[in-house]
Amino acid sequence: MKPEGTLGSRLNEVLGRIAGAAGRSGRPPGGVRLIGVVKTVPAETVREAVRLGLGDLGENRVQEAADKIAAVGRDAARWHLVGHLQRNKAARALELFDCIHSVDSLELAGALSGRLAPGRRLPVLAEVNVSGETTKFGVAPEDLERLLEAVAALPGLEVRGLMTVGPAVLAPELARPAFARLRTLREQAERTLGRALPELSMGMSGDYEVAVEEGSTMVRVGTAIFGARPRRG
Numbered sequence: 223m224k225p226e227g228t229l230g231s232r233l234n235e236v237l238g239r240i241a242g243a244a245g246r247s248g249r250p251p252g253g254v255r256l257i258g259v260v261k262t263v264p265a266e267t268v269r270e271a272v273r274l275g276l277g278d279l280g281e282n283r284v285q286e287a288a289d290k291i292a293a294v295g296r297d298a299a300r301w302h303l304v305g306h307l308q309r310n311k312a313a314r315a316l317e318l319f320d321c322i323h324s325v326d327s328l329e330l331a332g333a334l335s336g337r338l339a340p341g342r343r344l345p346v347l348a349e350v351n352v353s354g355e356t357t358k359f360g361v362a363p364e365d366l367e368r369l370l371e372a373v374a375a376l377p378g379l380e381v382r383g384l385m386t387v388g389p390a391v392l393a394p395e396l397a398r399p400a401f402a403r404l405r406t407l408r409e410q411a412e413r414t415l416g417r418a419l420p421e422l423s424m425g426m427s428g429d430y431e432v433a434v435e436e437g438s439t440m441v442r443v444g445t446a447i448f449g450a451r452p453r454r455g
């Protein structure tokens with residue numbers, strides 16, 4: 223499916239909708255970061271998006287990201303890993319990414335912490351499976367605070383907040399309770415841990431406006447900017 227308009231017009235459309243949703247939640251547009259999710263997008267298109275000002279890019283697989291990042295440039299943007307990370311790819315992920323959104327176990331956090339270069343601090347988010355769907359990754363809400371406490375004790379990892387993938391629903395409005403729940407979990411965890419968790423990574427092409435209304439600070443948008451992806455085998 224060929225998306226409508228130019229890359230620049232779609233990017234502006236998404237930025238405008240983010241600003242509108244941020245305004246409705248009483249926040250300045252600068253409080254929400256747009257991460258362009260570029261899985262399956264050709265490097266040339268990604269380079270054009272960077273030229274248009276997109277400074278944050280997301281990938282969900284380490285191997286695919288390695289080729290893309292080599293072609294686009296490690297320093298061309300801030301690179302976010304938004305998909306599941308296997309422990310045995312922790313070292314490779316550390317070479318490629320500036321922020322990891324998908325920390326969902328103490329084992330993975332330990333692998334990342336243990337392989338960090340001395341002095342480097344890595345921003346990470348804890349992925350929460352809010353909807354409880356068995357197909358989704360993420361820590362269960364009842365295990366979140368224990369994970370956050372353990373991760374906070376690991377050298378080099380800077381827990382910046384929480385991430386979730388919204389439920390598969392037919393209308394964006396139906397995803398709202400899951401996003402509100404992540405915000406509540408964040409507030410509870412901040413009280414228990416006694417420190418701030420400023421980031422909420424939530425919202426994708428189908429539901430990012432609702433996510434921003436509910437407090438998202440990072441939206442991960444692919445299709446709405448780059449068009450529909452070919453189906454993976």
Ligand SMILES: *Cc1c(COP(=O)(O)O)cnc(C)c1O
Nearest residue numbers: 259282304426427442443444445
């Ligand atoms: C693919 C992906 C996105 C972007 O999805 P779109 O619906 O294309 O915007 C966001 N987050 C994660 C974790 C993804 O895997």
